[in-house]
Amino acid sequence: MQDEEDTNGLERGGTAVAETGTDRADAAREAVVEEALARLGLDAKTRLLAGQDMWTLPALPEIGLQSLVMSDGPVGVRGVRWSADDPSVALPSPTALAASWDPELARRAGVLLAQEARRKGVHVLLAPTVNLHRSPLGGRHFEAYSEDPYLTGAIGTGYVTGVQSGGVGTTVKHFVANDAETDRFTVNNRVGERALRELYLAPFEAIVENARPWGIMTAYNQVNGTTMTEHHHLVNEVLRGEWGFDGFNVSDWMAARDTVGDINGGLDVAMPGPRTVYGAALARAVRNGRVAEATVDAAVRRVLRLAARVGILEGAAPVVPEPPAPVDGEALAREIARRSFVLVRNERAALPLRPNGTVALIGAAARDARVLGGGSATVFPARIVSPLDGLTAALPEGTLSYAVGADPATELAVAGQGFTLEAVCRDTDGTVIGTRSAPGGLIQWMGADLPDGVTYDTLHTVELTGTFTPRESGPHTFGIKGTGAFTLTVDGTTYYDDVQRPDKDGPFEALFAAPVPRAQAELTAGRPVDVSLTHVVRLPDDIPMKVITFALAHCAPRRDPDELIAEAARAARGADTAVVMVATTDRVESEGFDRTDLRLPGRQDDLVRAVAAANPNTVVVVNSGSPVELPWREDVAAVLLTWFPGQEGGAALADVLTGAHEPGGRLPTTWGSLADAPVTQVVPSDGQLTYDEGVFIGYRAWERAGRTPAYVFGHGLGYTDWSYESLEARPEGDGTVTARVRLRNTGGRPGREVVQVYLSPAEPDPGRPARRLAGFASVECGPGASAEVTVVLPRRAFEIWDEEAKAWVFVKGSYEIAAGRSIADHGLTAPINV
Template identity: 85%
Template sequence: MAGAQPTPADKAREAVVEAALGTLDLDAKARLLAGQDMWTLPALPEIGLESLVMSDGPIGVRGVRWSADDPSVALPSPTALAATWDPELARRAGVLLAQEARRKGVHVLLAPTVNLHRSPLGGRHFECYSEDPYLTGVIGTGYVRGVQSGGVGTTVKHFVANDAETDRLTVNNLVPERALRELYLAPFEAIVENARPWGVMTAYNSVNGTTMTEHHHLVNEVLRGEWDFDGCNVSDWTAARDTVGAVNGGLDVAMPGPRTVYGPALARAVRDGRVGEAAVDAAVRRVLRLAARVGILAGAEPVVPAPPAPVDGEALAREIARRSFVLVRNENRALPLPPHGTVALIGAAARDARVLGGGSATVFPARIVSPLDGLTAALPEGALTYAVGADPATELAVADQGLTLRAVCRDAAGEVVGSRSAPGGLIQWMGSDLPDGVTHDNLHTVELTGTFTPRESGPHRFGIKGMGPFTLTVDGTTYYDDVQRPDKDDPFEAFLGAPVPRAEVELTAGEPVDVALTHVVRLPEDLPMKVVGFALAHSGPQRDPDELIAEAVEAARAAGTAVVVVATTDRVESEGFDRRDLTLPGRQDDLVRAVAAANPNTVVVVNAGSPVELPWRDEVAAVLLTWFPGQEGGGALADVLTGAHEPGGRLPTTWGPLADAPVTQVVPVDGELPYSEGVFIGYRAWDQAGRTPSYPFGHGLGYTDWAYESLKVEGTTVRVRVRNTGERAGREVVQVYVSPAGPGPERPARLLAGFASVEAGPGESAEATVELPRRAFEVWDETGEAWVCVKGSYEIAAGRSIADRRLTAPINV
C-alpha cells in the first residue's frame, strides 16, 4: 500500500533527524537503541535529544511508577471498548489517554493490543478487542488516532500471533500463510493504513520458526515493505535475544535496560563485521523520527504542538462503560428496573468491584465506584439491600482494604536509607523508580509496615506474593521467616504468580493490628531489568458458603428485583497464563440458581473481561455483561439498570460453553502450537461446525425495538433503513455481513464487512450507510503470495447480529 504523502512539516522533521543522525558516533547510536532502564531510552544532549519515556496501557497510563500512590484514570477493558462498536468513542478514549500521558511525562503508550480472541481460553483476551479482525482494526484505528492526536505515540502490539499466554516466551506458533494474512496480520495492516501509528511492539513468540524480534520477512518485508510503516519497532520486554538476529530482523529498540542485546553488544557486532552500520543507522533514524514526532528532539517541531482541549476522565470512563454493557437477555422487560421497586443487590463483586484485568494492563485509579456505591447513590433510601451471597475469590489476593502502610528501605547495616507510602500491599519498583535516597546499590531490605484494620471478625489469612527471603509478622507474631521460590522460570513470576498463604490470625472487626512484611532484596547480576516486586496478600474470614447463599436467597425473596453480580478474579483472567475452563470461580453458579428460584425477577450482572459459561442463563430474567468496566463502572451500572441510559454494547466475541467451542488448543506440544483451524476462528468456526453458541457475535439488546425496513446496495455502498418501533429513544448498531454464494476457495460462511450506528426516537426511522471494503471479497493466495479478488455472487445481509440477519440482497463482484 502507498503511504501518506509527506507534508512540509514532515520533511522539516526528517531534515532535523538526518542532521542529528549524522553527528552521532557508533557507540552513541548503539546506546540509543537500548533501554537505559525499565521505561526509558537515554538522552543524547549532544544532539538535543531528551530521554524518551514509555508506559503501559491500554486502559490507562501508569507512568514510570507501578504504585497506587501515583493514580491514573482507569477506563473499561479493551473488550468493553470493542463492545461499543464505536470507533469515534475509541478515538475519544485515546485523546484522554494522551492527556494522561502528558500529565505523567510519558511520550509513548505501549498500546493498543490488537491480537485476536483465537480461543476463549486465552487468558489475556480482556486486553484485546475481538475475535474479528475487521472490528479489531476499526476500533484500534480510532484508538491510535485519538492517542496520536494528543501528540503521544502508540505501539500497536503484539506483532504478531500473540494470541495465548502459555509458554508465551518460547512458543513457536505454526500459522498457515492465509490465516496469518486474513486474520492475525489484518488488524495491524488496517491500523497502519488508516492511522499511521508511530510504533509497533513485536511479540515474544515465534511465527513459523522465527522469533518475532528477528522476523525479517514479517517486519522488514511485510510491515515496512508492503505496508510502508515508517515508525519505530520496540521489543516486548526481554523479548530480544540475539544482537545480530534482532537488528537484521528489523528490531529498533530492545527493552528494557540496562542489560539488552543492543548497546555495547551492538557496537561490538558492527566492529566485528557481523552487523552493517547501515542497519544501525536505519534503526536510529526511526527512533529519532519518533522523538521528533513527540517533541523531544531539538529543532524539530512536534506533530502536535499544543494538546487538545481537556477531557473529563471520570465522565468519559462512565460513558464508555454504559455504552459497552451488553444486555444479552431481558425476559418480560425485567430491565430497566421498576421506578418504585426494591432491589436486593447480591455478590462479593458488587461490593469489591473488579474494574480491570491483571498484569501489565494494571493501573491504579484514584477512586473506584462499585455496583453497591452506584446503586446506593441512584436508588431511594430504603430501596436497596445487600448480601455477599458467594465470593468468587478462592485464593489470596493482594491486600487492599483496611491497610495503612509504609515501605521502609534499609541498607546492609540496617540503617534507613529511604521510605515511601504504600497505599496497598503491593510493591513494584522498576528501574530507577525507587524512594528518594534509595539506589539498587544501597538497598538491602524493604519493610512493608503499618496497621491492618479488619472489617469482619474471624480468622484472616495473610500470605506473600514474590520471590526471595521474607519475614511476615502479624500482631506481634512471626509466622514466616524463609525463602519463597518460583514455580516456573519466568522473569514476571513475581508479578504474575499466585500469592502463597503463610498465616492465619483471629482478628476482631474494627480493631487494628500491626503488620509487617520484610523482604531481603537479591537481584541477580544477569537480570535484564532491575525490579523490586512483592506483595502482602490477604483474605478475610471464609463463612460457610451455604449459609451465605441462604442469606442471599432471603434477601432476594424480600425484594422486588434481585441483582446478582458474578465475576472472575485475577487468578482466572490475567497476563501470564491461559484459562483452564470458562466456569465462574467459587459457588457463584449455585448462588444464581438459588436466587433465581426464590425471585423470578433476577438480573445477573457478569463482571468478566471475556467469555464465561452461564449455565443458568435461561433460568433468570435478564443477563447484563459489563466486562471489566473501569473505575466508574458502578455509576454506569446504575445508569443502565435504572433506565437513565440504554445498555449500548454488542458482543465483540462469541459466548458459548467450552464443550462446544470449536478452537480450544492453547497449550503447545514440544514447543509448537499449530493453528490448524486456519481461517476458522470465532463466529467463523461456530458457523463451520454448525454449532449454536449461547450468545452470537454482534448480539445485544437495548430498551427499544427496531424494524429493518429496506436494504439497498449501490456498487460498494450499502444503505439500510431501520425504524424505532419501541416507546423510547435508542441506538442501533446495524451490522453488514458478506456471504459467498458461488464457487471458490473454502471461505467462512459469512464475514463482518462493516457496521454503522444510528439513533432514533420512538416511531422515527434512520438510515445507516456502510462502505464495503475490497478485502471482504478477497482471499490470500498462498501460491501467488498475493491478495486475489474472488469474483462471483455474494449475499449482503444486514441485521442485529451474525445470527439475526433481517434483510438480504445479492451482489455480483
C-alpha cells in the same frame, strides 16, 4: 496529524503532486533527523537503541535529544511508577471498548489517554493490543478487542488516531500471532500464510493504513520457526515494505535475544535496559563486520523520527504543538462503560428496574469491584465506584439491600480494604534510607523507580508496615506474593521467617504467581492490628533489569458457603428484583497464564440458581473481561455483561439498571460453552502450537461446525425495538460496495442501534467463511423515527490471500449482503455481483 493550508506542489518521480502542510512538516522533521543522525558516532547510536532502564531510552544532549519515556496501557497510563501512589484514570477493558462498536468512542478514549500521558511525562503508550480471540481460553483476552479482524482494526484505528492526535505515540502490539499466554516466550506458532494474512496480520495492516501509528511492538513468540524480534520477512518485507510503515519497532520486554538476528530482523529498540543485546554488543557486531552500520543507521533514524514527532528532538517541530482540549476522565470512563455493557437477555422487561421497587444486590464483586484485568495492563485509579456505591447513590433510600452471597475469590488477594501501609527501605546496618506510601500492599519497583534517596547498591530490606482494621471478626489469613526471603508479623506474632521459592522458572514468575498463605490470626472487627512484611532484596548481577516486586496478601474469614447462599436467597425473596453480581478474579483472567476452563470461580453458579429459585425477577450482572459459561442463563430474567468496567463501573451500572441510559454494547466475541467451542487449543505440543483451523476462528468456526453458542457475535439488546425496513447495495468501480440501510425505532424510547453488514458467497465455498463482518455503522433516533445509514464494504472484503501467487486476489462473482443485529440476524438481504 494537523494539516496546514496547501499552497504549492512538488515533483516526485516526474509526477506533480500537491504538497500539503503535513508533507512540509514531515520533510522539515526528516531534515532535522538526518542532521542529528550525521552527528552521532557508532557508540552513541547503538546506545540509543537500548533501553537505559525499565521504561526509557537515553538522552543524547550532543544532538538535543531528550530521554524518551514509554508506559504501559491500554486502559490507562501508568507512567514509570507501578504504584497506587501515582494514580491514573482507569478506563474499561479493551473488550468493553470493542463492545461499543464505535471507533469514534475509541478515538475519544485515545485523546484522554494522550492527556494522561502528557500529564505523566510519557511520550509513547505501549498499546493497543490487537491480537485476536482465537481461543476462549486465552488468559489475556480482556486486553484484546475481538475475535474479528475487521472490528479489531476499526476500533484500533480509532484508538491510535486519538492517542496520536494528542502528540503521544502508540505501539500497536503484539506483532504477531501472540494470541495466548502459555509458553509465550518460546512457543512456535505454526500459522498458514492465508490465515496469517486474512486474520492475524489484518488488524495491524488496517491500523497502519488508516492511522499511521508511530510504533509497533514485536512479540515474544515465534511465527513459523522465527522469533518475531528477528522476523525479517514479516517486519522488513511486509510491515515496512508492503504496508509502508515508517515508525519504530520495539521489542516486548525481554523479548530481544540475539544482537545480529534482531537488528537484521528489523528490531529498532531492545527493552528494557540497561542490559540488552544492543548497546555495546551491537557496536561490537558492527566493528566485527557482522552487522552493517547502515542497518543501525536505519533503526536510529526511526527512533529519532519518533522523538521528532513527540517533540523531544531539538529543532524539530512536534506533530501536535498544542494538545487537544481537556477531557473529563471520570465522565468519559463512565460513558464508555455504559455504552459497552451488553444486555444479552431481558425476559419480561426485567430491565430497566421498576421505579421505587426494592432491590436485593448480591455478590462479593458488588462491594469489592473488579474493574480491570491483571498484569501489565494494571493501573491504579484515584477512586473506584463499586456497584454497591453506584446503586446506593442512584436508588431511593431504603429500597436497596446487600448480601455477599458467594465470594469468587478462592485464593488470597493483595492487601487492600482496611490496610494502611508504607514501605520502609533500610541498608545493611538497618538504617532507614527512604520511605514511600504503599496503599495497596503491593511493591513493584522497576528500574529507577525507587523511593527518594534509595539506590540498588545501598538497599538491603524493604518492609511493608502499618495497620489493618478488619471488617469481620474471626480467623484472617495473611500471605506473601513474591520470591525470596521474607518475615511476616501480624499483631506482634511472627508467623513466617524463611525463603519463598517459585513454583516454576520464568522471568515474570514473581509478578504473576499466586500468593502463598503463611499466617492465620484471630482478629476482632474494628480493632486495628500492626502488620509487617519484610523482604530481603537480593538482585543477581546477570539479570537484564532490576525489579523489586512482592506483596502482602490477605483473606477475610470464610463463612460457610451454604449459609451465605441461603442468606442471599432470603434477601432475594423479599425484594422486587434481585441483582446478582458474578465475576472472575485476577487468578482467572490475567497476563501470564491461560485459562483451563470457562467456569465462574467458587460457588457463584450455585448462588445464581438459589437466588433465581427464590425470585423469578433475577438479573445477573457478569463482571468478566472475556467469555464465561452461564449454565443458568435460561433460568433468570436478565443477563447483563459489564466486562471489566473501569473505575466508574458502578456509576455506569446504576445508569443502565435504572434506565437513565440504555446498555449500548454488542458482543465483540462469541460466548458459548468450552465443550462446544470449535477452537480451544492454547497449550503447545513439543514447543509448537499449530493453528490447524486456518481462517476459521470465532463465529466463522461456530458456523462451520454447525454449533449454536449461548450468545452470538454481534448480539446485544437495548431498551427499545428496531425494524429494518430496506437494504440497497451498489457496486462501485473501485471494488467496494455501498450499502444503504433504512431502519425505524419502533419502541417507546430513544435508542442506539448498531447496524451490522455481513457478506456471504452466493455459492458455498468450503475454503471461505459462510459469512464475515464486512462493515458496520451506528444510528440514534427517537421513538417512531427512522434513519438511514451508509456502510461501505471495502475491496478487501471480496479478496482472499492466494498462497501460491502470494498476493491478494479479488474474487468476482455473486454475493449476498445481509444487514441485521448480529451474525445470526439475516433480516434484510440483497444479492450483488462484483
